[in-house]
Structures are given as structure tokens and as C-alpha cells.
Amino acid sequence: MNAVRREYEAIKASDAYYTVSMLEPDDFAFWRGKARQLVQCGIPPDKVSWTEPGSSGDLFAGAGTQLPVPPAEAAPIRGSKRFLALARNAVLHSDPQRFALLYALLWRLQSNPRIMEDKTDPQVRQAEELDKNVRRDSHKMHAFVRFRRVERDDGSEHYVAWFEPDHHIVRANAGFFKRRFANMQWSILTPKGCIHWDGKTMRESPPAERGDAPGSDPVEALWRKYYASIFNPARLKVGAMMSEMPKKYWKNMPEAELIPDLIAGAQARESRMVDAGALDFGNRPDTLAGVNAAIQQCRQCPIGCNATQAVMGEGEASSCHDVTAKLMIIGEQPGDQEDVAGRPFVGPAGQVLDKYLAQAGIDRTRVYCTNAVKHFKFRPRGKQRIHQTPTAKEIDTCRWWLESERAIVKPRVILALGASAARGVLGKTVSVSQVRGQSMPLDDGSELWVTVHPSYLLRLEGGVKSEQERLFAADLTEVKRRLDALVRNG
């Protein structure tokens, strides 16, 4: 007895290193046999390496070292039920480290039989993750295998599928397909091995290629029709689809080729349906006072009820009479101070604008100033109200009011400050840096100029700031020159 113990003390202390070569990548029984033998001989996890068939093996492994034979009186090996169930599944994972990880856990189980309950243990978590991935892969195999019907020479029908699993799950899932399609002749071909059922027995064969499976099935036309028809375009949720049916599966699913067109068509179809009952703004007001009254009541988008008040545009003599200004300047939306004052461009950005307008020789009192969106959109943070960029949808909704103002004020030139303002005029998003400094003709005979919003200048620092200030001043000067030319030509 003492001699035996000494011998195993010697193994533990020695530098002996053992390699176990798995014969199959998914053979749990084989792994269990070897692992049991190693634990009984007291060989710790860092003295064993596990290699898969087809792998180049562990560089540091002493190749060919014989596993010692465990002593006859060695204590039985403990493996909790939970561990065995988990290991049986995790062994199917394609991670080459899986055998070693499971052996390390089995090793630790001998001294702490309840280790699997400690879900915060990194190795337990890792093994559970492997188990989860394999279960998911198996579940996706049950779901996404697509059989195609082939007629054999003798008139019998055979159903053949091509599937590409991530892990070594094919053999383990043969039973599911047998129970489901017991009275059908079928084959599932995969790059990790194939299974065949003839109605009585299961047969395995080596890995196949996609070309070995049939390329089509006439019933797929019906299935595609069903897939396209059951989809509700009003509920587009592409992210939810992608997380459950990742793109890697698409190439083997006949319905997946429809997806890009369904998504593209959905937004158009939905907006057609919503347009049928389009937002009802009622009649267009024909005075600025009428617009002002209407925007205070407007609740066509979620920010309608947000702020203190809707902020109307203003310009020359706008207090009583309706104006015709030659220049209309459009900002994004009222800010914190504008919202309180009820007037556009009175906050910090407004002061920057005033400064540059004066520099360019434009008299602000003779300009009509307004915003693409009439309500202040913000997020509360403590006592502060933090500006939020309006969404494209909100800008588009508010276009109704901007168009009403344009129809009344009839400007010759419109200067849009920033991308939101440009969208308010054009109905589409443009890049400010690409369109600035040039005139864009509009349908009503006026023209649009685009530059950055003055608040952008406030956020910059250093060299970038002075460069952008120069560009902004140049844009305003250009607009002034254009206005003068229009005046000269009547």
C-alpha cells in the first residue's frame, strides 16, 4: 500500500505529461473513460493535454506517453448528475479546450462535490456557456434544416437536407429527426458528417459538400409565398429577426432570399397605408397669427406637448401685419431660452447669429427667422433641460407649419442653419459640408442656401473653431451678395 502511494506521489511530483487523443470529436463515453482513469491516478489537469482528431496536437505534449493504470483499490470517481448532463452536451462544442475544461471541473469535483452549484465560479460559467451554445446550435438544427424531395429510380421518395452546424451535434441529434420523420426516408448532409434514415435503421457517412444535396424543390415556391404573406409590414423589427435567425443560416434556407426585398418594401407599404389616413392638420392657416394659434395646439408628434410653448417665427413687423421678407433664416428648433421667451434665436446661438449677420451687413430686423421644429425637444437632467436633436419624423411632421410660413412670407432666399433645417425645407437629409456655399433652386421659385447652425460654432475649440467661423462668415457674405443681386435685378 505504501509502495503504491509512493509511486503516485512520484507521478504527481514528476514532470510527466500525458496526451489523450480523442478518436471522435463528440465521443463522450471515450472522454469519460479516460478522465476517470486520469483522476484515479491522481494526474492533475495541468499535466494532461487533450487532442482532437485532425488537430496538430499540443506542442508541449510528450507524445506517446502511456497513461498509467489506476491502482485496483483506487477510490471511485465522483461526478454529480448535473455535471454529467452538462459534460455530455458540452463535449459536442467545437472549442478545442472543452475536454481540458471539463477535466479540470471533474478534478475539482472530487474535493468539492457541490462546485456545480456555484454559478459565479468562472470555470462553471464557462462550461455552462459551452453547454448553452451547443443546445442553441441543436435547437437551430431542429428548426432550420430544410429537406428537399428527390425521386429515386424505383419511384420511392427521399428527402435530403444540407446543414452547416457550428458544433459536433449531428450524431447527437439523429434521434430527434428519427422520432419526427419515422416513416420517411431522409438524409442530413453536413460538413461534420452525415446521417441517413431509411425508415428502419440509422446510418452514418463521412462529411459531405453542399453540392451533394439537391438544389431545389418545387414546394419551395409555396413556402416562399407563405413566408412573404404571413409577414406584417407594419411591424418591421429586423433586429428581433436577426438575433433569432442570424445571417449565417440564411444561405441554406429557401425563404431567406426574400428578406431584403420584404424589408425594403415594408416601409413603403406601411407609409402608403398610413398615408391613406394621413395626419389631419385641417386647412392651412393663411396668416402668421393663424399659424401661431395652430402650432400652440399641435400634437401631431410626441414632442408637441413637451415644452412651455410652441415658438413662432418672427420678422419685420410680425407683431401685427403679415410680412414679406426677402430672407428667411431657419434654425433647428427653439432652445431652452427661446422656449421660455417664446421668440426664436434669443439664446446663446442667437447671439452668435446676430454677430455674424451684422458683420455680413444683414439687418436682422428685416429678416424672417423661424425654426424647422416648433417645439423644444429636451431631456431633463436635474434642473437642466438638455437639448435633443429632433428625429427625421418630427421634422417631417413639422414641415406642414414651415411650409405654411413660407407660403405667407414668400422669401426670395432661404438660409437653412444645419441639417435639420435643410430637411425641413427639402424633405430629405443632405450633408451640410457638401451643399454649403451654393444656391439650390426650390419649387416656388425661391432658392435655398445651407450652412452650419451657430450652436455648432459654440461647441468647437481652437483651430477648428476659427476655421469654421471663417466658413460661416463667408457663407453669410455670399448670401448677402446674392440678396443684393436680387434687389438690383428687381
Add this chain to the structure above:
Amino acid sequence: MGSLSTLEKLGILADAAKYDASCASSGTAKKNSLGGKGIGSTEGMGICHAYAPDGRCISLLKILLTNHCIFDCHYCINRKSSNVRRARFTPQEVADLTISFYRRNYIEGLFLSSGIIRSSNFTMEQMVECARILREDMDFRGYIHLKTIPEADPELVHQAGLLADRVSINVELPTDSGLTRLAPDKDARQIEGAMGNVKSDIVEMKDAKKRFKHAPRFAPAGQSTQMIVGADSASDADIVGKASRLYDGFKLRRVYYSAFSPIPDASAVLPLKRPPLIREHRLYQSDWLMRFYGYQAREVMQATDQDGNLPLDIDPKLAWALKFRDQFPLDVNRAPREMLLRVPGLGVTAVKRILAARRHKKLRLEDVGRVTVSISKVRPFIVAADWRPTHLTDRADLRSLLAPKQEQLELFAS
């Protein structure tokens, strides 16, 4: 109409069925086709064979037998006064289609519904016949869900339950007044009467199954129902209350909520808006709270705002926790399961893991982080060995700290 091809009919009748939310194929009795003549198996877990770009699972062949209908329900695309194209399948055609899809592993089975033609009884007979062909002539052992017609003879509904895994009857709208206004041909008492009959059949047959091995199964996956959200003025509190009464009164497996989506050729009394998908999502979350988290219906209602609706920017569990802050923080090393389930950010699985792990050691914040998705959401509501939220739980702006960023909600706004 006889000139329509199978492909055209399938297109029309699947399109007509897409407003039904349910596509579940889970929770039925285990069966397989070993030793039989046909095909099919159900092993407890449902399988989603595909996902449409609307994010919904496609598990069953979900179609109408016909979209002809003698009823005139405003919210329904198939109502008598609608201009949609009409088509009709025979029971044999539907059965053949089911089998040819099933053989190719496209589906788990069939979800058959129908517009009412000639009479409720005639329509119900046709649907039962389709299920009979599948089960008896073809020995089909996959999943069958039959939408039964409340106005039909109870005997026909009983037969449907003997053939199907699940039967369902839609309550359609959360309030009786909504039903009267939008579905003038339907009667709330008749719908609930039919649900009551199905419930007592299920209870009776389950009892018989205990005593006699060969007693027939009756709808082993139970019964479910569906409510349309956003077509009438019912608040979330009304809907949650109704759902809870249905769960208790009729032992339903599921109540489905279907955000009213704009339908082509819609009736003028309905809102033609983007469907309230987030509201629908919040209702499903509240449904989960009642089914898996031990919340009472009145507790979910406590999470609603003054107008009786659940907040849209945060989930109902967080809304409840913010309203009842005196219940928090909870010590993850001591609190009982039912209280841990109330911590925002801890799901059923995370709580299970915490309970198992704390038998081994005192849990620190990083241990909790390992078993849950986002520790930042959980942190203000728990105490761990090395963590105490001090002022965090009492902060007035806690809601804005925890609410998801606005952009996420408006992902598809433009």
C-alpha cells in the same frame, strides 16, 4: 374563385391570418411517429422554424380556411364590407399543404382559423374535418391549433379539442363596450360561455386521464385567447385586469396582445396609425410579471401612470420598483426568492443562480454581475457583501438614470 391556383389562395389566406399573434407550438403532450404510419412529433419545447422581418416566429402554417365572412367586425381585414380578394381552401387542400410543408421541416404543424361562411356551425365543421383528415387519415402527430368559433355548437368545439393540441377563442377587445361598438355581430357573454365550456372539458378530461390510461386527450396544450390593443380606448389597467380575470376564470395558458396595425381598406372608425408596438411589448412584460414573477394584477396596475397606462419608456417592473422604493434595497445574500424576483434587472434564471451560489459564499457585487446581464440596472436596488447603494435608491432622478436612451425607442421612426 375556382380559377385561383393553390399558390394564389395560399397568398390570400396567409395574408388574412397574419393579424393573429400566436404561433406557439410548445407545452403539449409528447408524441412521435415511431410505430405509426405518418409523420410528426412534439417534444415539449416549441420550435420556431423561421423568423419573418417583423421579428415574429414562424412555427406553424397559420392560415384561414376561407376569408369570406358574414360578420362585419371593424378591426378585421376580412369583414363583410372589406374589399379584399377572397379565397377558400377545402379541408383536404389544407391538410395536404400542411403535410408537404411538414415533410420538408418548414413547420411544427397547423394553426387553422376561418372567416364565417354560411353559418358558424358549417364553418366549424369544415375546420374539424381538416383536423380529422390530418389526425386520422394521415396519422399526423405534429401540432394542431384550432381557432374555434364561439357561436358554434359546443359539441363541435368539443370535437375540435379532441383533435387539436390547443384551442383558442378570441375575446377580441378588452372591454364589452368596445366589442359592441367594433364587432357588432359578436357577443361577449357567448365568447366567455364558450371559453368556460372548453375549460371544463379540459379539466374533466385531465381528470379522466389520471384514472383511465386510454382516456382521450383534450387540448393538451390548453386554451389561449387574443386581445387587440389600441383599437378602442381601453387603458393598460383595463387590459391587465381583463387578462388576469381570464387567466383565473378560464385557466388560460396564454393571453396574446395584438397591437392594432393599419389594415388595407380599413373601416373609418379606426385609428390608422403606426401600431403601438411598444405598448404591446409593455403588456407582454406585465403578463410575464403575473405569470412568472408572482405579481398580482393589482400590483401591475399600481405601476401604471394616472391615465391607467404603463409607462412606455421603462418596463413595468422598473416602474413598480420606482414607485415602491421603500421595499428596496434588498440584500442578495438574505432576501427570499419572491422578493429578489422584484429587483429590476434580475430575471428568473438570475435569481435561481443567486440562490444556488449564495449557499457557497457571500455574494459580492461582481458575483451578481456574473449571473446577470446588466449590473448597472440592478445596483440601485440591492445590497451585496461589498456594496450598499446609500443614496442611489433615493435619488429623485433614478428613473432617468435607468431608462433606456430615447433613440432606441425611435429606431424606426424616420
